[in-house]
Amino acid sequence: MTAENVRTLTNGEIREIAETYADYAFSNGEENLFTLLGNREDIIRYQVASLKMALKAGWIWTIGDDRQAYIAITTSEWKPPVSLLVKFPFIVMKSVRLSSLTHLLKLVRSAGPSLADMMKKNKEPFVNVAMLCVRKPYQGKGYMRQALDVAKSMAEKKGIPCVLETDEMVKVEKYRHLGMTLAGIRHITPTMTLYDMIWYPS
Numbered sequence: 001m002t003a004e005n006v007r008t009l010t011n012g013e014i015r016e017i018a019e020t021y022a023d024y025a026f027s028n029g030e031e032n033l034f035t036l037l038g039n040r041e042d043i044i045r046y047q048v049a050s051l052k053m054a055l056k057a058g059w060i061w062t063i064g065d066d067r068q069a070y071i072a073i074t075t076s077e078w079k080p081p082v083s084l085l086v087k088f089p090f091i092v093m094k095s096v097r098l099s100s101l102t103h104l105l106k107l108v109r110s111a112g113p114s115l116a117d118m119m120k121k122n123k124e125p126f127v128n129v130a131m132l133c134v135r136k137p138y139q140g141k142g143y144m145r146q147a148l149d150v151a152k153s154m155a156e157k158k159g160i161p162c163v164l165e166t167d168e169m170v171k172v173e174k175y176r177h178l179g180m181t182l183a184g185i186r187h188i189t190p191t192m193t194l195y196d197m198i199w200y201p202s
Contacts, residue, residue, distance in 0.1 A: 002063070002064055002065055003061050003062070003063055003146075003150045004061060004062050005058065005060070005061050006055070006060055006061065006062055007055060007056075007058060007060075008055065009051070009055060009060070013067070014048055014051050014052065015044070015048065016135065017047065017051055017070055017133050017135075018043075018044040018045075018047035018048045018051065019044060020133050020134075020135065020136055021034070021043065021044075021047050021133065022034075022040050022043040022044050022047065023040075023136075026168055027168070027170055028168075028169060028170070029191055030167070030168050030169065030191060030192070030193065031189075031191040031192050032167065032192075033104070033108075033167055033188060033192045033194070034046060034047075034104075036100060036103060036104045036107070036192075037096045037097075037100045037101065037104060038096060038097060038100055042095075042096050042097070042100070045095035045096060046095050046096050046101075048095070049094075049095045050131075051131075054072045054130065054131065057074070057078075059072040059073055059074050059130060059131075060072050060131075061073060061147075061150050063143055063146050063147045063150065064138075064143060064146070066138075067135070068134065068135055068138040068141075068143045069132070069133065069134040069135065069138065069143040069144065069146065069147040070131070070132070070133045070135075070147070071129060071131065071132045071133075071147040071148070071150055071151060072129070072130040072131035072132075073127060073128070073129060073130065073150065073151045073154065074127075074128050074130055075125070075126065075127050075128065075154075075158075076116075076119065076120050076124070076125050076126045076127075076128070077125065107188050107189065107192075108186075108188060108194070111186035111187060111188050111194065112186055114165055114184075114186070114194070114196055115163050115165075115183050115184050115196035115198060116128050116163050116165070116196075119161075119163065124161075125158065125160040126155070126160055126161045126162065126163050127151055127152075127154050127155040127158065127160060127161070127162045127163070128162075128163055128164065129148070129151050129162065129163070129164035130164075132144065132147050132148065132164070134147070144174065144178070145178055148175075148178055151164075152179075152199055152201075155199065155201055156201040156202070159201055160201070161198050161199060161200050161201070162180075162198070162199040162201075163183075163196065163197065163198045163199075164180070164196075164197050165194055165195070165196055165197070166194070166195050166197060167192070167193065167194055167195070168193075168195075169193075169195070171195075172195045172197065175197045176197075179199055180197040180198060180199045181197065181198055181199070181200075182195060182196070182197060183196045183197060183198045184196035
């Protein structure tokens with residue numbers, strides 16, 4: 001497995017990741033939380049803005065010689081530069097309607113704190129998977145495991161848990177298969193749910 005921390009991606013690569021998120025087909029009556037932002041292009045614009053911030057922060061790793069998968073990894077110790085904190089809200093507000101973003105954030109907050117938020121409040125160290133995306137042509141070929149292994153390896157070296165948040169029970173079962181445990185469920189709407197997953201080093 002080849003894993004590389006990257007600081008630059010082409011506009012085409014960023015767009016491809018964003019489209020992968022926007023086009024994901026949910027099952028069992030569950031829905032993409034980001035549909036609250038608007039239509040497909042609204043979701044893509046939001047994801048593009050988020051990816052550009054993650055790149056500047058140094059979070060993104062690529063997996064495989066052909067960049068078959070991407071994963072964004074941070075830790076509870078990471079302190080974002082003030083410049084990023086100041087710029088990101090403005091970048092997002094240029095991408096999506098403020099009313100839609102406010103509604104989304106209000107619903108997420110009403111569902112309660114995430115596992116990562118609670119651990120940070122309790123000063124418990126952790127590695128956090130902020131994003132995991134396997135490019136469409138390579139899905140179902142083991143790259144999800146390889147990408148997650150990068151984060152788990154970081155957690156193993158530090159002797160701390162690895163956590164992530166996902167939005168579909170099908171994905172929960174995939175992460176369980178990869179050794180993670182379901183640690184919490186937050187209902188956003190009757191059809192939108194966030195699931196907190198955790199993995200402990202051996």
